[in-house]
Amino acid sequence: MSGWMGGSELAALRALLDRHVVGHDEAKAALLLGLVCREHVYLEGPPGSAKTRMAEIAARGSELDFFFYQMHRDTRLAELVGDVVLERRPLAASPGDPEPRGERIHQKIEPGGLLLAQVCVLDDISRAPGEALNVLLRILNERKFGDAPIPLLSAIATSNPMRDEYYNEPLDPANMDRFGIQLSVGSLVGSSEPELARSLLDRFVDGEVEEQPVLEPVCDRGLFDRLFARLGKVPVPEPVRQALLQFLHVLVRDYDCNETNALLTDRSFLVKSVKLLRGSALMAGREAVEAGDLDVLRWMTTFRVPAEVHAQVPEILERVKEKYR
Amino acid sequence: MEATAVADALESAIVGQAQARLGLLLALVAREHVYLEGPPGCGKSLLAETLARAATAKPVFVQFHRDTRSAELLGESVLLARPAAGGQRLSRELLPGALLEAEVAVLDDLSRAPGEAIGVLLPILGERRTAGLALPLETAIATAAPRGAESYGDPLEPTQLDRFAIQVRLSGAVSSDRAEEARQILERAVRTRAAEAAAAGSGLPLSAAERRALQARAAALELPASIRSALLRLAARLREASPEGEALITDRGFGIQAPRILRAHALLRGADRVAEPDLAAVGVMLACRVPESVRAALPELIDESISAPDSAQGAVPGEGADRVSGEGGAGVTTPGASVAADRIDAPIERVASRSPDTDLTSAEVAPLLEAIEGRLERGSAERGDDPGGTPRRYRRMRRLEEVFDADPIEAVQFVDGELPGMPHSYARERPSRGGTLAVLRDVSASMEGRLSRWAGEVVDGIVRTAARRRMRIGYCEFNHHAERFTADGRFFHRRYRKLRSLARSRRSEGRTNYEAPLRLALDEFRRGVGDNRHVVLLTDGVPVLGDPVVSRERREARRLGVRIHTVFLGLGECPQVLDQLSRETDGVRFRGVPAAGGRLRVQARVERSADR
The missing domain is CATH 3.40.50.300 (P-loop containing nucleotide triphosphate hydrolases)
Known part of the structure; x- marks a missing residue:
């Protein structure tokens, strides 16, 4: 994905991320793509592995309202969206009851937290009981609470790897599908690039990277509004459309992805994927989608297809791009 | 229009x-x-x-x-x-x-x-x-x-x-x-x-x-008598084509709802009365009423219902149906019916995943699995409230924070001091997704041939049952000593596929020792957390090594709240200690008995003495 952010307005934000977080190029790009799209x-x-840190830096660096929530085993919706209040009002008169003596008691939620944020981090999402997430993720999907739209651009959920932790439960498939972009982040220590870990160590020891950095905004929050306004107009040329369809066809036909082992939903792969392709083009400072933008699809398949198929996605994409070049 | x-x-x-x-x-x-x-x-x-x-x-x-x-x-x-x-x-x-x-x-x-x-x-x-x-x-x-x-x-x-x-x-x-x-x-x-x-x-x-x-x-559209009869015959055919108990062909569905739908279909077609083509509209009623294979055969079933000999006018629906099934038998595609024959005894999933090398029908293991599943269920019910769970029913509020879940009116009255007692609040429970299960499988020398195959079958079934509940499972084979099989260094894990491949193990050597495997499992349970803990002990022999009455382990199992289910596969007398283990820990007791064709059948063990 060379050329990303070259000359685009996002370069300053990316530089800020690079200044405070070592490595994790892919995750940084994916985060910014999420905000753009x-x-x-x-x-x-x-x-x-700097998951939360990256999200917070991206948010603060662009003046976005940030909300962080540590999910836990007993997480309830009310903790995320504000306070539950009981409202009582004298009952209004009605034709049948000209002088009512009574009151109307109504349970409602005073908006807070997630409902007012533009970027939110839901830390350790797998710790929350799966059932509790339904409502939350519905809010995320519709970007509405009740009938009121919420200002949220992007929710960033983090999770420890799905091992056999006592309280972890895998997200259920419908919930997983709400996250358009999905990727796994490794630690630098023990990665295939030991020099990154060394660099992290050096920069911390030498004080170049602070643990709690004071962040100055490097761009204004209007940036993402401007980008989003342009997003829908970015042309998607015919060969790219064909390549996308061919890619999906190959996953189903040649790699046996189906409704039981994969989550190849129409909503994600035919609608959201278009947004991501366009976002990828914008981030590269281009005015049209190109075959190279199809690489973002590998951030969609991470947990939507079986792991062994996902491992082959870059290769499949190369073949498809070759065919429709 | x-x-x-x-x-x-x-x-x-x-x-x-x-x-x-x-x-x-x-x-x-x-x-x-x-x-x-x-x-x-x-x-x-x-x-x-x-x-x-x-x-x-x-x-x-x-x-x-x-x-x-x-x-x-x-x-x-x-x-x-x-x-x-x-x-x-x-x-x-x-x-x-x-x-x-x-x-x-x-x-x-x-x-x-x-x-x-x-x-x-x-x-x-x-x-x-x-x-x-x-x-x-x-x-x-x-x-x-x-x-x-x-x-x-x-x-x-x-x-x-x-x-x-x-x-x-x-x-x-x-x-x-x-x-x-x-x-x-x-x-x-x-x-x-x-x-x-x-x-x-x-x-x-x-x-x-x-x-x-x-x-x-x-x-107001006319629904001619011939179509009414055809509709009733179709309902009967749908029921016949579906396996016993899997069709939902109700009076409401076909007596009340279907006629309305046929009329709507005729209207949308622009017709002035309901006619044969409108029977196809029944297709939109079937997703959860009949199996998919029967739904796919709908066009043929409709043809048969239309072309049935004209007993139709004014016939009692039952009669019409009988006649159709009597005459239409040959050459008629009723995919559901053939499925039904396979399914009579064995639920489909057990049939589907039966390993090819077994000479047992899984139905023979089913009673055991059902009994164990029943205990797993009971374990989960005991698990009780969970603040993050699903609301199940109202009960009196117990903790102040539950006021958010309380009935709003009662909560207000409570705050005003007008409510005698506590307001009602939701009792939240979680379906059991969790719990731990240790499978202890005897692989001593006597566990050979069909006993070994059969034990593998039981293990496989248990793993599948536990996997549906997302339990963590530990697998141990034992003879004179106990061997634990781990994944990522853990005894209890959720690598169900790996566990199922272990079930195919066919080794048999050494002598029997109950103490070692129970000791091993209980040590693991002691280290872990959580409730809903189970052990399944599969054996064919009497312990010749270790403590033959495992008194320490029985005590410890009770203390840790571990249920021990015992399955005795031998042909001789079941060691009393197995009964004791299960009884004291509220586990189930089963034994395999020889059945026709060199097979084994599993059945509940009955108490030999009344000394409870």
Whole structure:
């Protein structure tokens, strides 16, 4: 994905991320793509791999209202969206009851937290009881609470790898599908690039990277509004459309992805994918989608197809791109 | 015709899904309810919302979720205080909510609703009245994820689904590899701007008066006797073609709902009376009423029902059906019937996953699995409340923070000090997804041949049963010493596939020792957390090494709350210690006994002495 952010307005934000977080190029790009396309991002990785830090830096660096919530085993919706209040009002008169003596008691939610944020981090989402997530994820999907729209651009959920932790439960498929972009993040220590871990160590020891950085905004919050306004107009040329369809066809026909083992939903792969392709083009500073933008699809398949198929997605994409070049 | 406007609106909103679109139109005209089932992201909600917007002035949209309260469906409760002799009288009344005033209701994600909400909802749908009040509701459209998919609500039962005359199952274009449809959806996604998407379907192509006129015309269409007879024969054929107990062919469905749907179909066709082609409309009723294979055979079943010898006019439905089945037997495709023969004894999933190298029918293991599953169930019931769980019922509030879950009116009275005692609040429980199970399998020298195969079969079945509940499982083989099989260094894990391959192990050597494997399992349990703990001990022999009565382990199992289920495969007398183990820890006791054809049959062990 060379050329990303070259000359685009996002370069400053990316530089800010690079200044405070070592490595994780892919996750940084995916986060920014999520903000540009207004898609939610799911990051899975071991503790301490800068997942939350990246999200917070991206938000603060662009003056977006940020909300962080640590999910836990007993998480309830009310903790995320504000306070539950009981409202009582004297009952209004009605034709049958000209002088009512009584009151109307109504349970409602005073908006807070998630409902007012533009970027939110839902930390350790797998710790929350699966059932509790339904409502939350519905809010994320519709970007509405009740009838009121919410200002949220992107929710970033983080999770530890799905091992056999005692309280972890895998997200159920419908919930997983709400996160357009999904990727796993590794730790630098023990990665195939030991020099990154070394660099992290050096920069911390030398004080170049602070643990709690004071962040100055590097762009204004209007940036994402401007980008989003342009997003829908970015042309998607015919060969790219064909390549996308061919890619999906190959997954189903040659790699046996079906409704039981994969989550190849129409909504994600025919509608959201178009947004991501366009976002990828915008981030590269281009005015039209190109075959190279199809690489973003590998951030969609991470947890939507079986792991062994996902491992082959880059290869499949190469073949498809070759065919429709 | 006015209905075409609605059809156009649906077609412009969604690509493909013709059956669902037809079903929705028919529902609107026939004033019936619709149940749309399909995977995420295939357009269920979009279709439902489009119909509601396109066809009515009074829609309501209910998004079901785990915490949907009956109050959200019915309306708000109000507390009325009226002066009465010597004080005031408090009473509670209902301010009717949107659902009670709507003509078309979209019930999104109904499968996520808690049982309580469904209990309130279904009578409303069925009777179209509540608390003596007639409702304007014409059509409710429910959407749901496929049953069996991981969902956290209480699954709807078939009998509940019967309220939904029209039932259609949808699938995604991508995952079903429908290339042309996928192409069109993509084209639309590229074209459609967010603003246009919001505007789509906001018009009202069909006025309320036009809608009512359509409904009245449909209801007045002639339904000739020949079609009535054919419909009843079709109902009978559908029932015959389905395996015993798997068809939901009710009087309501075929006596009341189907005629309305046929009339609506005739009207939409532009016909002035119901005729044979309208029988095809029964197809939109079948998603959850008959197995898929039977639904696929519908055209043939309709042909048979139409062409049946004319016993029809005025015949008793039962007679007609008998005759058809008597004469139509040969050469008729009834895929369901052949399935039925296989299924009589063994549930399909057990048949499907039977390993090829076994000479046992899995049905023989079934009683054991069912008994163990029953205990797993019991374990989960004991698990009790969980603040993050699903609301199940009301009980008295126990902790102050539960006030958020309390009945609002009682909560207010409580705060005012007017409530004697505590308000009622939801009891939340979690379905058991968890728990731990250790499988201890005897591989001593005597466990060879069919005993070993059979033990493998039992292990395999147990793993599958436990996997459905997402239990963590530990697997240990023992003879004179116990060997633990770990994944990532853990004894208890969820690598079900790996566990099932271990079940195929065929080794048999050494002598039997009960103490070692129980010791090992209990040590693991002691280190871990959580309740719902089980051990299944599979053995064929008496312990010749270690403590033969495992007194320390029995004590420890009781202390740790571990249930020990014992399965004795030997032919001799079952060691008393196995009975003791199970009895003391509330486990199940089974033994394998020889059966015809060199097979083994599993049956509950009965107490030999009355010394309980």
